[in-house]
Amino acid sequence: MNSSHFTIGxxxxxxxxxxxxxxxxxxxxxxxxxPRTEGGHRIYALPHIKRLSFIRRCRELGFSIEQIKELLKFIDEPGHCCGEVKSMAVLHSRDIQQKIEDLKRLQTGLNEMVRHCKDAGDSIDECPIIEALYVKD
Amino acid sequence: MNSSHFTIGxxxxxxxxxxxxxxxxxxxxxxxxxPRTEGGHRIYALPHIKRLSFIRRCRELGFSIEQIKELLKFIDEPGHCCGEVKSMAVLHSRDIQQKIEDLKRLQTGLNEMVRHCKDAGDSIDECPIIEALYVKD
DNA sequence: CCTTGAACCTATAGTTACTAGAGGTTTTAT
DNA sequence: ATAAAACCTCTAGTAACTATAGGTTCAAGG
Incomplete structure (x- = not known):
């Protein structure tokens, strides 16, 4: 395996x-x-490293596999423009913002319940969290 | 099906x-x-509704199935106290806080890239987002 | 009573993004 | 030559559902 080629590992x-x-x-x-070796092992080169690193960075940013496919299409195919990438990024940013808000709402509700808990001693029958969640319907 | 019994639907x-x-x-x-009808249909009553509603509220708060199992154990078995529930809720609240922070970090990184994008016109070769993500290694 | 459609049943498979394990082959280092 | 590491393909598992298929039961209306 020469020095400009890499194994999958x-x-x-x-x-x-x-x-x-x-x-x-x-x-x-x-x-x-x-491409493969005669023995069937995959042979990678620098462009593969760049591509995989791109994919990993997109994943870290929370883009789904499908979204990354689209981004890669923009890169691989001629005729696309930066505006398309920006659109995806803006929509994705909105998704993330929505998730942050959802989590904050959860956090608030949960903390409100925790706040009414004494530190110890109460039995389950008197637990404000359980009382809040196991209500009559 | 009498009025204090319910079908699964x-x-x-x-x-x-x-x-x-x-x-x-x-x-x-x-x-x-x-319990079941002679025909095999499930028969539910009010306690089932309460239990399932509890489970759904916990899910909405982001508790995992395993965590909910534990909470239900606290409820079902004698000898548990409110402090155990509070512990779980506090740990879970910390998880949520961590997720919020992670998402904010993502958000910041993404918005920073979007900020450098002009509105249109640039080709992919000049896209700051792609440039940031498809770097040389 | 009969018919039909809705609701029920169990079992299996699919979703998303990985991750692990099994069993076998190839490569590398000693 | 040998042994270990790394590779290969294939399959199944993770979490929390969700959908589908094929069959049975129930309820309402004629």
């Missing part, structure tokens, strides 16, 4: 993910099927 | 979830197996 390590994840991305269509 | 509706979800909770051990 090396690729995975450089992009900070597992070998199985690379298999998964190949099967999902994110990563191209690479 | 009625139960699901009252607790705001689907019939399949009730099946799932029964299989997961959250809901007890109820």
């Amino acid at each position: 090396q690729l995975a390590k450089k992009a900070n993910c597992k070998v199985e994840t690379v298999h998964y991305y190949e099967k999902s269509g994110l990563m191209p099927e690479p | 009625q139960l699901a509706k009252k607790a705001n979830c689907k019939v399949e979800t009730v099946h799932y909770y029964e299989k997961s051990g959250l809901m007890p197996e109820p």
Whole structure:
């Protein structure tokens, strides 16, 4: 294996993910099927590292596999423009904002219940959290 | 079906979830197996409604199925105290706080990239988002 | 009573994004 | 040559549902 070629393990390590994840991305269509050795081992090169690192960074940002597919299409195919990428990023940013707000609402509700709890001693029958959640209907 | 008994569809509706979800909770051990009609249909009563509603409220608060199992154990078995419930709620609240912070970090990173985008016109080669994510390694 | 449609039943498979394990082959280092 | 590490494909599992298929039961209306 010459120095401008990499095994799947090396690729995975450089992009900070597992070998199985690379298999998964190949099967999902994110990563191209690479050339192989005579023995059947995958041969990767620098462009693969760049692509996988891109995918990993997008995943870290919370983009779904499908969204990353679209982004990769923008990159792979001619004729796309930055505005399309920006649109996706803006929509995604809104999703994240919505999730933050949802979690904050949860947090508030939960903390409100915790606030009414004494530190110890009460039995379950007198627990404000259980009382709040196990109400009559 | 007399008026203090409910079908699974009625139960699901009252607790705001689907019939399949009730099946799932029964299989997961959250809901007890109820008595049946001669024909094999499940017969539910008020305590089932209360229990399922509790489960749904916990799910809405983001508790996992396993966590809800524990909470239900506190309720079902004698000798537990409110402090145990409070502990779980406090730990869970911390989880949620961590998620909020993670999402905010994502949000910040994403918005920073979006901020450098002009509205349109640039090709993908000049897209600051792609440039940031598809870097050399 | 009969018919029909709705609701029920169980079992299985799919969703998303991985992750693990099994059993076998290839490569590498000693 | 040998042993261990790394590779391969395939399958199944994770969490929390959700959908589908094929069959049975129930309820309402004629």
